[in-house]
Amino acid sequence: MGVETEFGITAVRDGSPVLSPEEVARYLFRPVVAKHRSSNIFTPNASRLYLDVGAHPEYATAECDSLTQLLNSDKAGELIFDRLAVQAEAALERERIGGEIYLFKNNVDSRGNSYGAHENYLVGRALALKPFSLLLMPHLITRQLICGAGIIKNGRFLISQRADQVWESVSSATTRTRPIVNTRDEPHADSHRFRRMHVIVGDSNMSEPTFALKIGSTLLVLEMLEAGFDMPTFELDNPIEYIRDIAADPTGRTELRLKDGTTATALDIQRETCAAARRWLSHRPDEGTPTAELMGVVTLWERVLYAIETQDFSGVDREVDWMIKLRLLTQFKERLGCEWSHPKLAQIDLAYHDIRRTRGLFYLLQSKGLATRWTTDEAIEAAVSTPPQTTRATLRARFLAAADELGAQVNVDWVHLKANRPEPRTVALPDPFSASNEAVDDLISYMISHSD
Ligand SMILES: Nc1ncnc2c1ncn2[C@@H]1O[C@H](COP(=O)(O)OP(=O)(O)OP(=O)(O)O)[C@@H](O)[C@H]1O
Ligand SMILES: [Mg+2]
Structure with missing residues (x-):
């Protein structure tokens, strides 16, 4: 698994923006x-930092094979960018521009x-992607109830930021029509x-x-579908039609029409999916993400659905x-004593996503114990410099x-390691789960023997 995150960025001096994003x-x-002569690089923890044209710096985690490992790598990305932001602030200061840099981990700018x-x-390759994606769809459109980030929009509170931004269920485009599941076939593997x-929703x-x-529930649904485990199937008439209605309804009571003529609420779909996941825990092979960790996911999932129900x-x-916010x-x-459209509320909404530990509202809540932890600062800090040890990421980092x-x-x-000198030599890593490889050792020896 891996997660890509794009950030919003701005610099502010005396209350006004300086420079364009x-x-x-x-x-x-x-x-x-300065170091790599490129703005598209891999970091020592084997993740990718990337600046495309435009203004949304991106961090893509290294390949992870368990949930908490992925969370640590994702959070490490915030630290990496925050440290670059501190350096950039010093540069702005030196050049007499000044200002503080804000990086927002959200999905919609002002x-x-x-x-x-x-x-x-x-x-696995054996799965036909399109029918499989359609089976996944009921979870993908309703899971915002358990993992939305919340946003104020057009004078009301919505539970998800991205729900408003996707227009199609399954397709190969990412920008034109924004599908929920992108089928572009680039496995970065054999x-x-x-x-x-x-998944881009x-x-x-x-x-x-x-x-x-978010990750744990989706992983469990994917595991069940791949294993052919008996789980409820909701054949939705037109899934995309509902995604915005669900986002606007924190009660989860939005009714979705099924192909057989009956209806189910968003909460029903989540409850039955979660119940199946609970059953799956005692059948799944205990590999990848440890079952004990996924047990924690399912227990939290149940508690959240109960809170929504009541x-x-x-x-x-x-x-x-979305509930914290x-x-x-x-x-x-x-x-x-104001309406949802009050500008102060919009400001708070945005400041929640500020990744600076000493300034962002989410982090201030976390430091007061008002936002619960799943991992630790130590584990996140370690993930800044250390790759996941159980995937090919560790080979990339060593190289x-x-x-x-x-x-x-x-x-x-993601797949190749190439030494350019004296003669170009490339090693391919088509198996993401393979964390040792003699050809990589040889490639490193080759570099050592030809270094000046
Ligand atoms: N075989 C794989 N299966 C699942 N995830 C993978 C696999 N190989 C790499 N990844 C993860 O996929 C993500 C790829 O990120 P990247 O931003 O490079 O993606 P992309 O969609 O190919 O490119 P772009 O963002 O430039 O369109 C990373 O988080 C990486 O860890
Ligand atoms: Mg990307």
């Missing part, structure tokens, strides 16, 4: 470009532009054995337990992003570290 992003990437949080799940399921999460719910969020409003916003709304030490010229992508 594109320019701020270039300041952010300056040390990266002008309504949307940017993504993409989830990648490896599945294409005879594997597929990469690219999720919100970026600040809360650790919410991230665990409309008493108090038991989980430190764990689910709703609670905070409601306090301010009552204090101000990059050796090249860095030797000053050797190399090129790397």
